[in-house]
Amino acid sequence: MGNHVFQNLLSLLLFLVLSTAGCRESSKRGSSKQDSTQHISRSLDLYLPDDLEATLWAESPMFYNPTNMDVDIRGRIWITEAVNYRNYKNDSARFYHHRKGDRIMILEDTNADGKADLSKVFVQDKDLVSPLGIAVIGNKIIVSCSPSLIVYTDENGDDVPDKKEILLTGFGGRDHDHSLHAVYAGPDGNWYFNTGNAGPHIVKDKAGWTLRAGSIYTGGSPYNQKNQGNQKSDDGKIWVGGLALRIHPDGTGLQVMAHNFRNSYEVIPDSYGNLWQNDNDDQVVTCRTAWLMEGGNAGYFSTDGTRYWQADQRPGQDIFTAHWHQEDPGVMPAGDCSGAGAPTGIVINESDALGAEYLGLLLSADAGRNIIFGYHPILKQSGYDLGERKNFISSLSDDNTGYVWNDTAQNSQKEKWFRPSDVTIGTDGAIYIADWYDPVVGGHQLRDTSGYGRIYRIIPKNKKLTAPEIDLDTRNGQLLAFKNPAINVRNQGFEKLKQQGDAVVETLQPLLHDPNPFIKARTIWLLSQSGEKGKAIVEKILNDPDEKNRATAYRALRQITRDILPHAQKMAKDQSAFVRREVAISLRDLPYERTKPILIDLLRKYDGEDRWYLETLGSVLKGRESEIYPELVQLLGQGKPATQWNKQMAHVAWRLHPPAAVDALASRAADTLLSSEERQAALTALAFINDKTAARSMLRLSEIKLADISGQAAYWLSFRQSNDWNQLLDWNAIHFDPAYERRLAQMKVKKQIVLDDNQSTNERKWQVQRMAIDSVGGQLLIGMATEKKIPSILLPFIEEKIFQNPDASIRVQASKYFQRPGAGKIYSIQDISAMTADAKRGELIFFRNCATCHKSNSRGSAVGPDLNGIAKKFDKNSLLDAVINPSAAIVFGYEAWLVNTNDGRSIYGFLISDNKKSIVIKDIAGQNHVIEKKKISSKQKQDKSIMPDPVTNGLTEQQLADVVNYLMMRGAETGKH
Numbered sequence: 001m002g003n004h005v006f007q008n009l010l011s012l013l014l015f016l017v018l019s020t021a022g023c024r025e026s027s028k029r030g031s032s033k034q035d036s037t038q039h040i041s042r043s044l045d046l047y048l049p050d051d052l053e054a055t056l057w058a059e060s061p062m063f064y065n066p067t068n069m070d071v072d073i074r075g076r077i078w079i080t081e082a083v084n085y086r087n088y089k090n091d092s093a094r095f096y097h098h099r100k101g102d103r104i105m106i107l108e109d110t111n112a113d114g115k116a117d118l119s120k121v122f123v124q125d126k127d128l129v130s131p132l133g134i135a136v137i138g139n140k141i142i143v144s145c146s147p148s149l150i151v152y153t154d155e156n157g158d159d160v161p162d163k164k165e166i167l168l169t170g171f172g173g174r175d176h177d178h179s180l181h182a183v184y185a186g187p188d189g190n191w192y193f194n195t196g197n198a199g200p201h202i203v204k205d206k207a208g209w210t211l212r213a214g215s216i217y218t219g220g221s222p223y224n225q226k227n228q229g230n231q232k233s234d235d236g237k238i239w240v241g242g243l244a245l246r247i248h249p250d251g252t253g254l255q256v257m258a259h260n261f262r263n264s265y266e267v268i269p270d271s272y273g274n275l276w277q278n279d280n281d282d283q284v285v286t287c288r289t290a291w292l293m294e295g296g297n298a299g300y301f302s303t304d305g306t307r308y309w310q311a312d313q314r315p316g317q318d319i320f321t322a323h324w325h326q327e328d329p330g331v332m333p334a335g336d337c338s339g340a341g342a343p344t345g346i347v348i349n350e351s352d353a354l355g356a357e358y359l360g361l362l363l364s365a366d367a368g369r370n371i372i373f374g375y376h377p378i379l380k381q382s383g384y385d386l387g388e389r390k391n392f393i394s395s396l397s398d399d400n401t402g403y404v405w406n407d408t409a410q411n412s413q414k415e416k417w418f419r420p421s422d423v424t425i426g427t428d429g430a431i432y433i434a435d436w437y438d439p440v441v442g443g444h445q446l447r448d449t450s451g452y453g454r455i456y457r458i459i460p461k462n463k464k465l466t467a468p469e470i471d472l473d474t475r476n477g478q479l480l481a482f483k484n485p486a487i488n489v490r491n492q493g494f495e496k497l498k499q500q501g502d503a504v505v506e507t508l509q510p511l512l513h514d515p516n517p518f519i520k521a522r523t524i525w526l527l528s529q530s531g532e533k534g535k536a537i538v539e540k541i542l543n544d545p546d547e548k549n550r551a552t553a554y555r556a557l558r559q560i561t562r563d564i565l566p567h568a569q570k571m572a573k574d575q576s577a578f579v580r581r582e583v584a585i586s587l588r589d590l591p592y593e594r595t596k597p598i599l600i601d602l603l604r605k606y607d608g609e610d611r612w613y614l615e616t617l618g619s620v621l622k623g624r625e626s627e628i629y630p631e632l633v634q635l636l637g638q639g640k641p642a643t644q645w646n647k648q649m650a651h652v653a654w655r656l657h658p659p660a661a662v663d664a665l666a667s668r669a670a671d672t673l674l675s676s677e678e679r680q681a682a683l684t685a686l687a688f689i690n691d692k693t694a695a696r697s698m699l700r701l702s703e704i705k706l707a708d709i710s711g712q713a714a715y716w717l718s719f720r721q722s723n724d725w726n727q728l729l730d731w732n733a734i735h736f737d738p739a740y741e742r743r744l745a746q747m748k749v750k751k752q753i754v755l756d757d758n759q760s761t762n763e764r765k766w767q768v769q770r771m772a773i774d775s776v777g778g779q780l781l782i783g784m785a786t787e788k789k790i791p792s793i794l795l796p797f798i799e800e801k802i803f804q805n806p807d808a809s810i811r812v813q814a815s816k817y818f819q820r821p822g823a824g825k826i827y828s829i830q831d832i833s834a835m836t837a838d839a840k841r842g843e844l845i846f847f848r849n850c851a852t853c854h855k856s857n858s859r860g861s862a863v864g865p866d867l868n869g870i871a872k873k874f875d876k877n878s879l880l881d882a883v884i885n886p887s888a889a890i891v892f893g894y895e896a897w898l899v900n901t902n903d904g905r906s907i908y909g910f911l912i913s914d915n916k917k918s919i920v921i922k923d924i925a926g927q928n929h930v931i932e933k934k935k936i937s938s939k940q941k942q943d944k945s946i947m948p949d950p951v952t953n954g955l956t957e958q959q960l961a962d963v964v965n966y967l968m969m970r971g972a973e974t975g976k977h
Helices: 012-023 319-323 475-482 487-498 501-513 517-528 531-541 547-560 565-571 577-586 592-604 611-620 625-635 647-656 659-669 676-687 692-701 707-721 738-754 761-772 775-786 792-804 808-817 829-833 839-849 876-884 957-976
Strands: 030-033 052-059 066-071 077-081 102-108 118-125 133-137 140-145 148-153 163-169 191-195 201-204 210-213 242-247 255-261 267-269 275-279 287-292 336-339 343-349 361-366 371-375 378-380 383-385 390-394 420-425 431-435 454-460 896-901 906-914 918-922 928-932 936-941
Touching (some): 066 487, 133 191, 210 255, 255 275, 287 343, 361 420, 475 501, 487 517, 501 517, 501 531, 517 531, 531 547, 547 565, 577 592, 577 611, 592 625, 611 647, 625 659, 647 676, 659 676, 676 692, 692 707, 738 761, 761 775, 775 792, 775 808, 792 808, 829 876, 839 957, 876 957, 906 928
Parallel strands (some): 066 133, 066 420
Antiparallel strands (some): 030 118, 052 454, 102 118, 140 148, 148 163, 275 287, 287 336, 343 361, 420 431, 896 936
């Protein structure tokens, strides 16, 4: 990161005066000319590359709380305001507020000096409650505000809407961040947009086609109380979570392009027809930026949307892998993990106005991290690798990788109030960044009561960028618009040129040789829709030396050609995996009988490594897995036994996992000659087969001697018993405790987070304290303590909770490794002995605290020594000493043992059997645990009694006096009989 750019800082007093005035809201229509001396400047230094500079283009009071931007053909910036932001949570009397509804603002630099000087209200509407998206496409202004996609039409160009139409409605997420986001015009002329996971989304397009999508997610707003996964849309498919969508401009042709996001803020198309997104994580460290494969499942929820990622996290999985279900068949690669944050706007820079090195730069804003990330994506296999992530623009000199959204101390630092909510490219080629400006991002909260916001403009040093004057009534103006870097501006050139059909083809052909590859790509799309002459040219581009152009030509022809199969048959043999994957996805909804020969060609060319390619083939073959599997065993597996399969066959079997593959997968899972990774993959595939034979095979695998398989098979049995396999086995008839195994798996996941230094301290604290108050989690913590694996920073958090563990044996063991609250308390035996005691109270105390281990009066448990007749062995002071200091003299045969197992469990109790194959430990509850010796990692005799001391039991001096008095009286009575 290079030099930082300083902005002018005006007085805080001026800001207070103006912002106070601003709170007396004015909703007057019309424009206001702004002099630079009237700006309320709270600008910060920005760090960016040495050859670029940032200027403060606009700020409050010209607009407030910007959530999204777009650029019109005149180079003006349109803003959605979210002043009425989550008023159910943020007091509108305290925060800046528009009682007549949120507004759409137009900002303009009228004198081309690089700063906005004119601001006007386009519309203020009570239906606008914190809108999250805007698109200016010709005379239509499309605003995304759940539950509706609203289109305002300005028919005469006076910046006043003449018509308002609800294009689509029924989206979930009303007054919620995880809701409807911005529209972008694609290179094909269709509109692309997305919505978050605050469903359900029950949306009917203008042709009557209905989307039904949802998930388990509820909450976040008072209006998001009901949601449901596993819903089927009119295309027969189950779409879940957040969605990327495509629609024709007339509101027909609604189609899901990808699904199962958390809350992707924007999905943006480039000129090749690729889709790009970033996605917010679940307040952990797994935000991502990705190329979005058509039909892709991003993997946030389970495939049917009925389970959160946490429910599906397997022992040994890191959080990023689990969060996006990366080891599950049916899920696309997640892209680049940017860590903790709050991703927002995203755009591809298709201009070289900033310099040739910035052409093709993918910009991804992260409001949490105070940063704009930069990527140069690289075509890899059949998809895109994001390449190296750069800190392109930031308010911080060092990236805030330790970001925690609700960390008050961090958020008090003013340089962290830079909250880029959107990033876009202007008609002049400059980058524009909208800054929400607030101490906090997340949880539907805000702290900046004034609603302050600003827009930065990023330009090259020593170079003036100016917005072109575009006249759409002329051919030159249309071409100028078509070549423009502003995505929705170039759509207007596209539409005007397309209307001319064959007549425009000759004019367009030179653009196929433009040095800017993005202009060539969008020309391919335009030619495909410019009559038969244009289509013929695009068909020739199927032979272009550049695989990206061949793929673009195929995509374009797929949209306009009634029968794509002749082209598919040819391109299925293309040397490029990227092209072949495009061919594969084009076959998904066509009759299998016609596409099967092409699919066989595509399967033959699978390299055994390319996840994008594999997932596409899997989605195309959905419902045909069992039918094609026997052929694939011969075609890819060459008829060999499953344990000798090549990687192509092994991975295809993993992805398709038909019931016919159960025996083959089970044999691979149990084969010691295969690597652990190969065995685990086979086991995973088995777990995704919803069939009795798979469940029975998993049960057998849980009993084999391969530790990596038997342990994971036990996990899968416990997990699947709670969902897909619940009705497949008689769980009561088998010697297996799925409830315990599930709990153990959950606690192992928490243990993994606790030991992960990359997790925030808050997250590790939360997880370790959940372990500390759980009986199974407590066992794991004791095991970690004996192996000295507990990070010292977490010890105080454990000590706060572990002595509240419901398992008395955990509490006893904990006293050896952790500092107990109240530890160091000294009981005076003489003082307690002299107290007036009540045997009746003592009896109640005994049976509440002691009878789980000891018998008295023939009641209680015989885990520890029988206390009948105890008065014959001890006087009062000696008995008090034994109760207060239980480890001072441990009775022979009642020494405690701690046994740790290979899977991380800790069993504490008395050793009552020890033979060649196993040992038996009786725990403090009297339960016997048979432990195979091969599963024991360590076995230690303890120097402390299993009996908890009075502090652990929370006993006072008076209670000790009472219970000892009861025992002495009861023991004396017993001795008389």
